[in-house]
Amino acid sequence: MALNPTDDSLMGVIICKLEHHSSHSPATYRGYIAMLAVSSTYRGHGIATSLVKMAIDAMAERKADEVILETEETNVPAMRLYERLGFLRSKKLHRYYLNGNSAYRLVLMLRSPSEEAEEEKRVD
Ligand SMILES: CC(C)(COP(=O)(O)OP(=O)(O)OC[C@H]1O[C@@H](n2cnc3c(N)ncnc32)[C@H](O)[C@@H]1OP(=O)(O)O)[C@@H](O)C(=O)NCCC(=O)NCCS
Known part of the structure; x- marks a missing residue:
């Protein structure tokens, strides 16, 4: 959520989830952006861009393969x-x-299959 620092009113919100997709071969760890909205008063100031970047960073930190x-x-x-x-x-x-x-x-795409394979090799 993005809150206005002066009165704590809601400026924007993003809702995401992260889940394994075992139906894919190889299985993927997929981030999903379900909702993004910025109040019309605050549009055009980079709030949505910041919210999406924060969501991508959080999912990349948790080793997501992709965001859709x-x-x-x-x-x-x-x-x-x-x-x-x-x-x-x-x-x-x-x-x-x-x-x-x-x-x-x-x-x-956050990680290519070859990057994942490399990482698995390093862990083994
Ligand atoms: C789509 C939506 C989320 C965009 O929100 P936003 O906060 O206005 O988005 P941003 O400010 O990050 O980017 C919009 C524009 O502002 C510009 N911008 C970014 N930072 C800026 C700044 N600091 N100063 C001025 N302009 C800026 C961006 O370059 C962009 O311009 P462009 O489209 O010409 O490239 C908003 O219009 C909205 O809530 N729409 C209704 C709901 C919706 O459609 N959600 C998406 C469903 S998937």
Whole structure:
């Protein structure tokens, strides 16, 4: 959460989770950004960028392999923000939302399979 230091009011929020995906081969440890919102009064000052960077850093520290999320294809501010931070479009999800709009799944790779293999070798 980002709180206004003068009155503790809520400026922005990000909600994420981190979980193992054993259905993938090899299994991945995947971060997911479920929600990101900044109050309209505070937009355009880098608050969302800071929240996403903090979430990425926290997930990287916990050894996540990747971070994914979905965003509406027409959401230009969100698409710009995520692509500026290095997220790539991995899939278009047609009519993903209840309103019939489509989404993009975006992915940020944090560790490549070869990096993981190297790390496992060092541990062994
Ligand atoms: C999308 C959303 C989260 C962006 O929040 P934000 O805090 O305004 O985002 P940022 O300020 O980090 O970035 C927005 C712009 O401000 C600019 N910016 C960043 N830091 C800045 C600063 N210190 N001063 C001025 N501008 C700045 C960024 O470069 C960016 O500009 P660009 O899009 O032209 O590149 C916000 O519009 C929102 O809550 N929308 C509704 C909910 C939503 O769509 N959520 C995303 C769903 S996935």
